[in-house]
Amino acid sequence: MAEEPAPANRDAASEDVVAELVRKADRDRYLATLFAPDAHRPALLALYAFSAEISRVRDVVSEPLPGEMRLQFWRDLIEGDGLASSGHPVAQALGAAIARYALPRKPLLDVIEARTFDLYDDAMPSVGDLEGYCGETSSALIRLASIILAEGRDPGGADAVGHGGVAYALTGILRALPWATGRGQVFLPVDVMNRHGLSRGALLARQVDEPLRAVLAELRVMARRHLEAARAALPGANPAVQIAMLPVALVDPYLAALERAAADPFRTAADISPLRRMWTLWRASRQAR
Template sequence: MSADAPGEGGDYVTDLVRQHDRDRYLSTLFAPEDKRPALFALYAFNVEVSRVREIVSEPLPGEMRLQYWRDLLHGDAMAFSGHPVAEALARAIARYNWPRKALLDLIEARTFDLYDDPMPSVADLEGYAGETSSALMRLASLALADGADPGGSDAVGHAGVAYALAGILRALPWAVGRGQVFLPVDLMNRHGLTRESLLARQVGEPLRAVLADVRALARSHMDAARRAAESAPPAVRMAMTPAALVEPYLAASERAASDPFRMAVDISPLRRIWTLWRASRQAR
């Protein structure tokens, strides 16, 4: 199977997304077939940079891995690097006029993941989500519009933030287990939740209040995304497909409120597929 062709096996780029980013993998299967190689390349790049913390034991090797991607994006050798994700990404950049700055900003945002510093504020969290999740939706919309600018930056901006916030809620036990605090410090201070009690997995009213506020923030962004998407072209709405899972994930988070460290914040595989399929049909 070629590096461009999506499929269940044999293709490194596609399989990387299938194994580590199931939501975006499934949403891509519902996209137009000729756009799937670029979308898989984009999401595989995201997997490569977002998983650096999992692969390294210290920040310095992680910084070196991120610098590798910065160097590739700053240079002209991506298409000949020998790295299947870099080569697929280079083809997508050339074909769909993707701005490399957006990819470089995504790498810069992911530097936060390498350290145990807490997220300072809600504004910082929204910025982080915008440069990662929203940026992916924006670049996807460019590919789905054949490289033209389809507009809709407000729609994908809000949708990306909402999707990232839902992801942070889902990943709470995993992130806390490795010493990371994505919950904003200003929000934690408002409700009397300390970093120490969070890392100790103490479940009480302060934690529940913070998580409820994050869910409310995600729903606020999702409402804004829906309003903006009403006048957006199909390419933008298709790029937003993963955000269809935001509300099901938030509902799952509410069900797990009694013990968010032990109860899974997830939905069934069948519901995930059906939700993404319905959203992709409505986007056309």
Template sequence: MSKPAGQIAATLRAADRDRYLSVLYAPEGKRDALFSLYAFNAEIAAIRDRIREALPGEIRLQWWRDVLAASEGAGEGHPVAAALVETIRLHNLPRSAFHNYLEARIFDLYDDPMPSRVDLEGYCGETASAIIQLAALILDPAAAPAHTKLAGHAGCALAITGLLRLLPIHRARGQCYVPRDILASAGMSPEEFLAGAPDGSARHAVEATVALASDHLAAFLKNAPDLPPGLRPAFLPLAVVPAYLSKLSRNPAAALETSAGISDLRRHWIMLRAASSGWR
């Protein structure tokens, strides 16, 4: 691993432990490309944490669009950007997927509530599902297209679970990713959810969102045994989702105040088991 690649891996390890661990189970020759893809995802996901207003975030997203649309050599001076441009070139990744990803991420910069569960699934599809599919194309471009639907369900389960784990942060800064129609079915508005309604409505909304993530996880697990071993590392971040959802299901109200987590030892064991045996 080169020095820049090592720096990118270290950055990913700090920002996204689950995806970092998943790369360690990929073939050595594919790891740098996966590190660059996941580091890009982590960097875009962190933009909201670094800005006070939406406009600087929009400018940052536009910078990435310009870099990814440019010819070879773009992104020099920015290790993650330069590595990603090289990854796209070497693996012939579709630039349209990155464009759609960046468009979807505009939502993160504003405080508009998520309109509906369909909109949430679309957001997850353009972000987490796209990252899984791109990782699959890096690992095995011939086999990956046949598993696009599986990547869709995997990405929705992964992303919705991640949003549930980030509920305390999102609520503190006025963001509502829980869809408006789910909140309505629980008898509350996005404003009431963010304010912390004193009754059980917020808990019911969390339970309904956990159920949505669980539905996508079940749809993934139904066909996961057919996943070729060569593509398995692209889906490995999903391996820990059942543990997170189990914890969220046991105490939905706690998700409003604290992030559901698992120990590093358990995370390693779950990832190792999935990498070795897949999903059965």
């Protein structure tokens, strides 16, 4: 993909704030932007910073109602064209990205709607609900990133984007199991838990037994199935889609780490080394060009 000169009126200080937020809150996507064309990097970081802002709402409120109000703040900005004049560096950066690349607003609103689930301690009802949550919080970002990388055009690749986003988000949910249960959240779908005899109480009490291992094993298989479907759809896709999909390249090593941690998923970190992470993204970026 050819790179074009960056706009002359970019606010370097605001861009630094946005980039630092993504670097701290969403390391995978931050590293992935390093392999994107320079001219598109600010818009990608704005998109990922927006996602980070929405995903951390529960962390900065003590009750759901203030969280709902924060989410409504973002809805109002996006629906009412108030991003540019908000004074909020992430909102302003997002507004600039929307204006430059004609990004559709509905996927952004869908991210907000899906993240409302995070404010409460309700269990994820079903596999279908979980896949929908992953699609709206992860696949939507990949689609918007691909539009940015395609200069405002929709480059297609819906199957790869959809399955890749679900695989990435589901793997992230499995990796975050100790953190989520520590604050009383249940992202594991109830229908799968019931099928294997895992109760909510046992999960939140961090009882490591056969029902838990069976649930986690089934969800790892589900993540790998989506990953394989994404890989099957990716060859021949527009390079913009392939670059937008770079974080998905980390799913395979993350799943391997989850399998190694299966004996005690609450005590064993399912992570990969920084060097392995960077090398995986670099290799995927070379295959996308």
